[in-house]
Amino acid sequence: VKLRTLTILGIYGALGISSAWATEGGVEPHGIPGKALIFAVVNFLILVILLGYLLRKPVKDFFASRAALIKQDIEESQNLRDCATEKFQEYSQRLKNIEAEMEALTVELKRAGELERNRIVQAAHERVTSMKETSERVMAQELIRAKEELKRDAVVLAAELAEKLVRENMTPEDQKRIVKQYMDRMEHLS
Amino acid sequence: MRGGSVAKRYATALFYVAQEQGKLDKFQENLEMLSALIRGNPGLRETLESPVVAISKKKAIFLELEKKLGLETGVKNLILILLDQDRAAVFPLLDLVFRDMADEALGQVRATVISAAPLGDQESQIKGLLEKSLGRKVLLETRVNSQLLGGMIIQVGDKVFDGSLTRQLENLKEEIVKRAVA
Secondary structure (H helix, E strand, O other): OHHHHHHHHHHHHHHHHHHHHHHHHHHOOOOOOOHHHHHHHHHHHHHHHHHHHHHHHHHHHHHHHHHHHHHHHHHHHHHHHHHHHHHHHHHHHHHHHHHHHHHHHHHHHHHHHHHHHHHHHHHHHHHHHHHHHHHHHHHHHHHHHHHHHHHHHHHHHHHHHHHHHHHHHOHHHHHHHHHHHHHHHHHHOO | HHHHHHHOOOOOOHHHHHHHHOOOHHHHHHHHHHHHHHHOOHHHHHHHOOOOOOHHHHHHHHHHHHHOOOOOOOHHHHHHHHHHHHOOOHHHHHHHHHHHHHHHHEEEEEEEEEEEOOOOOHHHHHHHHHHHHHOOEEEEEEEEEHHOEEEEEEOOEEEEEEEEHHHHHHHHEEEEHHHHHO
16 A cells, blocks of 8 residues: 555656646746646646545545444433433332322331331240249249258258257167167178 | 388288298287387387488387387397388388288288277177178277267278168168158
8 A cells, every 4th residue: 555655646746746847838927827727737636536546545434433433422322311311201200109109118117117016025025924934933943942951951950959869868778789789780681 | 102012022021931930910919019109109200210310220219119029030120121221111001011911811800890889798799790790700999989879880891881870860861851852
């Protein structure tokens, strides 16, 4: 392409020189210089043709890309416009329904609050019941334990009393008798 | 543990000497006497076991005592050897080991009776009963402990027969508590 461009520019240059040369050769003392004008016109036409030939593809490409860009911009604008329209319609619709929605939301919130309240009350009731049962169970166990402790204390006291009585009333004869009984038992076992 | 094996070694040697001489009971008596003397005199024990008292001095003290006690030659020589080797501390254990070996050889067993009041003539009955049931001669030792309330406790070796009123009351108490709580 470069070679072709250079060639074409070279030809155009040669023509330009010949044009200049023609101008030098055909200057008239007054009026419009006929020959020079023809050369200039021809030169201009050649320039236009050359430029048309050389710039045809880049210009075409430029305009094509420009057209694509514009088309894309138009499409994007169209999309944005569509979105905006859609949003606008949606918000318009929402605004129209906002009262009803608020009403529904209030009802829903009230209902949720009621449910939550009921749930908390129910949980509290269950907790109270459980605590009551636990307390009753613990109390019952404590009562049993206290009874057992009381019995044990009574037995210990009775034993201590018995020990005291034995100590006070034990005679040497009693001691001999107890030893004898134990010996009999041992003899019987052996 | 090391003291135990040393005591056992000396006791075994003494046991064979006593057996050879047919004086097991005599040797045993001597050792028991010596043991009781040392037990009853902590100062004597400390002196004989002290590492700062010269061995010659310990031996002199012992020989002085021996004159009064009239120990068998075998026992006397063993004690002198122990003092020479500065091993008087093993004597109490040696006495116990020898006693067990001698008891075994003589076919006798030791029993202790702890009663709430002195046993009197029942002591011989208990001894007879034990000899009958154990089939061996019984060396009976008696002690009084008024805390038992009544009755007695018999110890034979590692066995204990508790016939005291304290034990009976305790058993009764446990039984009543068990029934009351159940």
